[in-house]
Amino acid sequence: MSTEPVVLPSLTSGLDEHWLTQTHEDILEPELPICDPHHHLWERDGHRYLLPEFLADAGSGHHIESTVFLECGAFYRATGPVEMRSVGEAEFVNGVAAMSASGQYGPTRVAAAFVGYADLTLGERAEAVLTALIEAGGGRFRGVRHSAAWDEGFVIGSSHSRPPAELYLDSTFRQGFACLGRLGLSFDAWVYYPQIPDVIDLARSFPEQPIVLNHVGGPIGVGPYAGRREAEFPVWANAIRELARCDNVWMKLGALSSKRAGFGWHERAQPPSSEELATAWRPYIETCIEAFGVQRCMFESNFPVDKISCSYAVLWNAFKRLAAGSSVSEKAALFRDTAHRFYRVAPST
Template identity: 40%
Template sequence: MKGPHAPVRVDWLSRHMEPILDPGQPILDAHHHLWDRPDSRYRCEDFLADIAHGHNVLASIYVQCRTGYRPDGPKMLRPIGEVETIRRWACNAGTNAFPAKLIAHADLLLGSSAQAVIDALMEAGEGTICGIRNTTAYHPDPTLTSNPKPAPAGLLKADTFLQGAGVVARAGLVLDIWAYQTQLDDVFDLAAAHSDLTVVIDHMGGPLGAGAYRENRSAHFESWRAGIERLAQLPNTRIKIGGFGLMVMGKDYHLADTPPSSEQLAYDWQHHVDVCLNAFGAQRAMFESNFPVDKGMFSYPVLWNAFKRLASPLSADERAALFHGTAAATYGIDFSKFKINTSGRK
């Protein structure tokens, strides 16, 4: 599948390098992908190479992206192959921390029948499955897409999807949702209907900046802010801060002659990050790399330098929550077992 993302250009990324800030800060990368696609490859060894530049990344969480599905058998069980594939890749790379946990896919439109899929996922994961995510980001403008296979309209409101969300809750798993700002009311209704379900909002709830959203940016920002602040009123919601490299956000760093610095990224992202932190607080927010999707826009070391700049005014407890504490608590990860040394290498 060809993804609608900025292509990764290693030579272009190498045009800007900078020293690592606060190299001792422990990090749990709360959201990344792995894949082997016709147009790009990003396996465990590629992720390990990205984290080897000085940041103290001790563990990570893999998020489903249709990698390694079974080629045959019952369609609803084919996503089991993703769990099998990622665990095999991690084993071959000699790591049990990257990823430490997996957010898998079970089609929640199956309603109560999703239970059988979740049971199979958990059996295949042997304790590594911490959540479920479906492809849910949708916009009627076909140019505003962030998935090779975009979601259908109205999925988050479908009765069967809501039933499937209840299955996720009963399984003790987290539901990750990637939705654009135009869908945040639907996310609110879903989270409100399942108070026993932890709902994690990926990529800050999809603030849009591409297409028609390049005009009247302040109005679109305020609309996004209102949706985020409303969602934060529900105690069972959490938010991931990141995803700024998604094309739908309209940052266009990839069009410049040189990659952005962490100072530029922190400046550009400040207002969005402030909204998320003011609404959710650090104890309900977490940083994510969203690699390799965002790698077409900036490098891994520069990304985490930008996050460190943004978090620098906060207290030590707030920084700990953003960089690892919230993600560990949300997804049931014993982060202490990964704190082996200050370099973060196993």
């Protein structure tokens, strides 16, 4: 593979709402309760995706009961100690969650739980940031994502934490990571698939710490990885199976319609159907479910990042097609209950 660095533009640049409307489908299993455990809210790079925009997607026909917000560098404080500026995101999200909880914006509980950001390379000093995030979270803050996605030939321009190589193996990072367990917080891991061994090492070193790996472990199909899907799939699959042996690790099933995944849906004249998506994603989704079991797997939207290729309605139809052979209890786990257990989301009343 070439070692020439490849820089992706913003993951939502080129998002075309009108183009998405060209593929319209009836909603499959519209009564199936869903917790979307991974979405963002932001206003950046000329793209606005706040509560009204998300509710327009979530209200497209699927039964979205609740959601979990994932950190994305949104609305940080403009002043104060640098390490504390991410608390602004927690304040913002808790406000959105309070608005949603009022019922004035419909039945979906947006950001019923949320994951923020603290720089764990602060070591022991990260505990003060985590405590501030908990206080700002209004009882909704559940944990941290400190992304480690790095490759010498692959750079994502929108990655706000700018991780170095082997972040999860760093001793100072692990001092900060140890604070999570003391405070009862979870950890969202985000890596590219060649880095899954780093997540395995981290999980084995902290066997009591709940960890969820984002985006089926980060398969890549662009830059130096373009055209290598068939050759690299076994490498990814073997790492996934080894990671699943760590009982404290869970898996998010999604992000395969992002630019990063390399299927190129966003470059087509017409958006893909849910059948096309399900066919392309099946090897990844089924490998993860077979390895982790439904009790440690949850479908995720990763919106608006994955909106580059398909609508919210089509995305969840694709997931429902992938789960078509599952039992009622298995579907409940994949679409809601696993996310509720991991993020401690109380059932809707």
